[in-house]
Amino acid sequence: MSDNNNDVVDALKRRLRRLIKFLASLKLAVVVIAALACVIAAGTLIESKYDATAARKMVYETFWMYSVMGVLATNLIAVMVDRWPWKRRHTPFIFAHIGILILMLGAVITQKYGLDGSVRVGIGESNQYVIVPETDILVYTSFDGDRYTKLAEQNVDFFTTPPTPQKPLIVTGYNSDIKFTAYKPYVIPSHKVTVPKELSGRRGSALRFQIQSEKIKVNVVEWIVQRRPNEVATHDFGPAQLHLGLAPAKGRGANEIYFTPDSAKDGLKYVVFKKDSEEPVKTGFIKEGDIFNPGWKMPIEVRALRYLPEAVEEWDLQDRASPTPLTTSAVKLEFKGQDHWLLLNDTVKLFTQEVVYIVSYGNRRLDLGFPIRLKNFEIGRYQGTAKAMAYKSMVEVPDLAGTQEISMNEPLKYRGFTIYQASFQEDPKSQMPTASIFSVNQDPGRWLKYLGCFIMVLGIIMLFYFRKKAKKESPV
Amino acid sequence: MTKAFIEHIGALAKGSPAEQVTQAALALDASVLKFREQAKSNNPELYSQESKVKYEVFYNHFHPFRWAYILYMLASVVILIVWSMDKPGVMKFAWVLACSGFALHTFGFGIRMYLMDRAPVTNMYETVVWMSWGAVVFSSVLEIIYRYRFIFFAGTLGAMVSLIIADSAPAVLDPSLQPLEAVLRSNYWLTIHVMTITISYAAFFLAFVLGDIGLIYYIRGEQSHKEKIQAIAVSVYRAMQIGICFLAPGIILGGIWADYSWGRFWGWDPKETWALIALLGYLAVLHGRLGGWFKNFGTIAAGVVTFSLVIMAWYGVNFVLGAGLHSYGFGAGGVEYVAAFIGAHFLLVLYASLVRRK
Ligand code: HEM
Numbered sequence: 001m002s003d004n005n006n007d008v009v010d011a012l013k014r015r016l017r018r019l020i021k022f023l024a025s026l027k028l029a030v031v032v033i034a035a036l037a038c039v040i041a042a043g044t045l046i047e048s049k050y051d052a053t054a055a056r057k058m059v060y061e062t063f064w065m066y067s068v069m070g071v072l073a074t075n076l077i078a079v080m081v082d083r084w085p086w087k088r089r090h091t092p093f094i095f096a097h098i099g100i101l102i103l104m105l106g107a108v109i110t111q112k113y114g115l116d117g118s119v120r121v122g123i124g125e126s127n128q129y130v131i132v133p134e135t136d137i138l139v140y141t142s143f144d145g146d147r148y149t150k151l152a153e154q155n156v157d158f159f160t161t162p163p164t165p166q167k168p169l170i171v172t173g174y175n176s177d178i179k180f181t182a183y184k185p186y187v188i189p190s191h192k193v194t195v196p197k198e199l200s201g202r203r204g205s206a207l208r209f210q211i212q213s214e215k216i217k218v219n220v221v222e223w224i225v226q227r228r229p230n231e232v233a234t235h236d237f238g239p240a241q242l243h244l245g246l247a248p249a250k251g252r253g254a255n256e257i258y259f260t261p262d263s264a265k266d267g268l269k270y271v272v273f274k275k276d277s278e279e280p281v282k283t284g285f286i287k288e289g290d291i292f293n294p295g296w297k298m299p300i301e302v303r304a305l306r307y308l309p310e311a312v313e314e315w316d317l318q319d320r321a322s323p324t325p326l327t328t329s330a331v332k333l334e335f336k337g338q339d340h341w342l343l344l345n346d347t348v349k350l351f352t353q354e355v356v357y358i359v360s361y362g363n364r365r366l367d368l369g370f371p372i373r374l375k376n377f378e379i380g381r382y383q384g385t386a387k388a389m390a391y392k393s394m395v396e397v398p399d400l401a402g403t404q405e406i407s408m409n410e411p412l413k414y415r416g417f418t419i420y421q422a423s424f425q426e427d428p429k430s431q432m433p434t435a436s437i438f439s440v441n442q443d444p445g446r447w448l449k450y451l452g453c454f455i456m457v458l459g460i461i462m463l464f465y466f467r468k469k470a471k472k473e474s475p476v
Numbered sequence: 477m478t479k480a481f482i483e484h485i486g487a488l489a490k491g492s493p494a495e496q497v498t499q500a501a502l503a504l505d506a507s508v509l510k511f512r513e514q515a516k517s518n519n520p521e522l523y524s525q526e527s528k529v530k531y532e533v534f535y536n537h538f539h540p541f542r543w544a545y546i547l548y549m550l551a552s553v554v555i556l557i558v559w560s561m562d563k564p565g566v567m568k569f570a571w572v573l574a575c576s577g578f579a580l581h582t583f584g585f586g587i588r589m590y591l592m593d594r595a596p597v598t599n600m601y602e603t604v605v606w607m608s609w610g611a612v613v614f615s616s617v618l619e620i621i622y623r624y625r626f627i628f629f630a631g632t633l634g635a636m637v638s639l640i641i642a643d644s645a646p647a648v649l650d651p652s653l654q655p656l657e658a659v660l661r662s663n664y665w666l667t668i669h670v671m672t673i674t675i676s677y678a679a680f681f682l683a684f685v686l687g688d689i690g691l692i693y694y695i696r697g698e699q700s701h702k703e704k705i706q707a708i709a710v711s712v713y714r715a716m717q718i719g720i721c722f723l724a725p726g727i728i729l730g731g732i733w734a735d736y737s738w739g740r741f742w743g744w745d746p747k748e749t750w751a752l753i754a755l756l757g758y759l760a761v762l763h764g765r766l767g768g769w770f771k772n773f774g775t776i777a778a779g780v781v782t783f784s785l786v787i788m789a790w791y792g793v794n795f796v797l798g799a800g801l802h803s804y805g806f807g808a809g810g811v812e813y814v815a816a817f818i819g820a821h822f823l824l825v826l827y828a829s830l831v832r833r834k
Pocket residue numbers: 023024025026028029032033072075076079083089090092093096097100459460463759763766
């Protein structure tokens with residue numbers, strides 16, 4: 001009996017030893033190193049076909065990648081255990097491998113606890129929210145259309161796990177559910193304004209207008225859409241503004257027209273203001289197809305092309321196979337049998353007889369706890385070219401006196417965050433910068449990574465020193 | 477000034493009397509001078525570099541790299557004679573030739589550095605010049621240790637070939653002196669990072685040329701060249717170790733630079749990632765040899781095959797993948813030649829392994 005037991009234990013021990021031998025084998029090392037190389041090579045191909053986000057979600061932050069890294073770490077630990085007791089000639093090997101392990105640990109800590117986001121601040125403005133890559137779905141409800149309460153908040157990663165009609169993501173509402181049924185990663189959206197199937201009386205109106213002038217060669221056709229009734233929606237085209245909403249008693253001394261919907265008469269009352277005058281210069285009433293001259297200095301005519309007392313804005317989406325600067329992503333949601341497309345970082349309103357829902361889908365914003373104020377932005381270009389040579393931002397943060405300068409290689413370290421100059425936005429016409437983009441970063445794994453790198457490099461350099469000695473000792 | 481220029485062109489085009497042309501030319505000269513004076517007073521610091529212009533003219537005229545590769549060529553021919561005819565006395569001569577070539581190579585590099593106020597390693601052309609410089613250095617060091625001769629042959633031959641390629645493919649490898657993108661300006665870490673990585677490519681390049689020589693021995697008959705093959709395999713392995721010794725720190729320096737400029741130690745940028753893939757490739761070979769998977773043939777073949785990862789990291793990312801933060805060095809061209817080059821070497825390895833099996 002006890003013999004038998006011993007046999008079993010021996011067999012187990014043997015098996016365990018063989019397992020350790022296998023885990024510690026150099027052949028496994030070659031396989032796992034080669035596998036890692038192949039996986040990340042696939043990542044670079046995906047990045048070149050799609051973009052960095054796709055590469056992260058399809059390769060670098062997947063189960064496959066983590067498995068390979070896990071096997072690599074196991075392999076490294078096992079081989080060091082296997083070589084115990086360590087001899088002098090093992091020094092480079094031990095250093096290189098412990099360095100790698102520390103480096104990997106640092107990377108895990110960064111991944112788990114680090115922050116890597118971006119902040120856009122317009123010149124003269126301030127912002128205290130960082131945008132991070134994670135996305136959330138938020139649902140708010142309201143009974144009166146004014147005060148909203150949060151109904152649901154959910155972290156979603158539609159890129160990795162897109163919803164389908166079979167497996168939708170469901171947010172439960174008071175009387176009907178909101179179902180997310182499809183996702184498109186790369187679409188080019190264009191506006192579409194339509195009449196809702198059911199009128200609720202709680203949506204805004206829409207006006208499609210045309211501004212025309214033979215003399216100054218202008219021909220603009222646009223929609224103005226109110227997101228809710230009585231809101232003032234504006235279309236600004238430089239020298240003049242067109243508003244849809246209630247006109248104020250006095251103008252701002254600019255060229256403006258206010259269109260006030262009057263659904264009972266199926267048309268709009270209009271009030272025209274003029275530059276350098278507060279009093280209305282003209283009032284009237286138009287219906288679809290009517291035309292009038294506001295009487296400004298510039299010789300233009302305004303025509304009402306279409307008037308919808310109650311309108312919804314929807315998106316027409318063009319699919320793309322890969323991302324471009326114009327593409328965004330969109331998710332389809334179904335509510336009371338109707339489909340709506342919701343763009344990334346946008347909202348959609350849903351109506352029932354009793355409640356209104358606002359659904360938003362977008363990147364998570366984290367409060368930094370302090371505002372970054374951009375006082376000024378400077379850009380230097382190479383002589384005679386548009387190529388940016390260097391640029392810097394002058395910012396203000398609380399508690400630090402005066403302005404701080406952030407430039408390409410001179411970040412600002414503040415309250416545990418490091419704020420880097422990432423890029424900037426400029427007006428496409430005048431090429432004047434309009435906003436600065438910072439990347440905001442917190443990396444608790446940084447020092448472990450540096451330590452690991454240092455130890456590993458030390459090990460690799462020692463390779464030569466110890467090799468020569470080893471050669472003298474034993475000619476292998 | 478534009479007006480003077482147009483008049484000059486116009487006079488030339490109309491075939492006007494010589495006198496008139498000369499007059500227009502004089503007017504043009506005068507307006508150029510005036511423009512230069514104006515520009516000077518607008519930008520005093522820019523035009524104080526006039527003496528640099530002289531050096532630039534000299535550099536373009538003298539063309540030190542051409543002289544360097546001619547000398548390398550002569551040196552490798554001499555080593556070949558020493559090696560095949562067994563005349564060790566002439567080896568000194570090869571050293572003299574190679575050293576003069578190397579001096580010119582260094583001089584050319586130095587003058588470029590002076591002209592641009594930075595280490596010239598920011599585009600393909602410049603890195604090829606720098607890499608071939610490194611190949612000569614590493615091969616001399618290994619030659620002094622091992623005295624195998626073919627190591628030095630591989631170094632000078634490799635440097636010669638890459639300098640000739642750099643010179644004859646200006647469309648891909650732009651030799652002109654170019655200003656830098658904002659991210660690359662006056663950045664200490666970046667320069668060291670690029671120089672370290674490209675110098676590691678020099679060692680891998682040496683391993684590659686040595687591997688080619690080894691394959692030729694295999695094709696000519698393994699049995700009769702056992703010792704040579706053993707020596708070549710050791711040299712390939714050493715060259716790879718040198719390469720790893722520079723590539724790993726080089727990649728890490730890249731991480732430090734990225735951390736310093738963007739707050740991101742590692743962002744899976746394609747160029748960095750491919751350098752890492754090349755490193756992993758050579759680490760796999762290193763461990764394979766330690767574990768007995770790669771014997772002499774394996775090591776020699778790996779010296780040739782694994783270099784394709786370096787080519788991908790160095791050239792392929794810019795010219796084939798064309799993505800990522802390193803987009804400053806991008807261009808297009810030569811892809812089919814490079815692919816053919818890699819393909820031919822794969823076939824050579826295959827052929828050698830078939831010959832060996834027999
Ligand atoms: C990917 C990261 C790795 C790096 C940077 C690395 C680096 C090194 C270095 C520099 C050496 C010394 C080479 C020499 O002595 O000639 C070495 C040796 C060695 N490595 Fe790794 N290695 C890695 C992964 C692995 C893995 C996963 C294993 C698992 C088995 C492994 C097993 C060994 C062994 C057994 C030695 C030889 C030790 C001895 O002298 O007995 N390595 N490694």
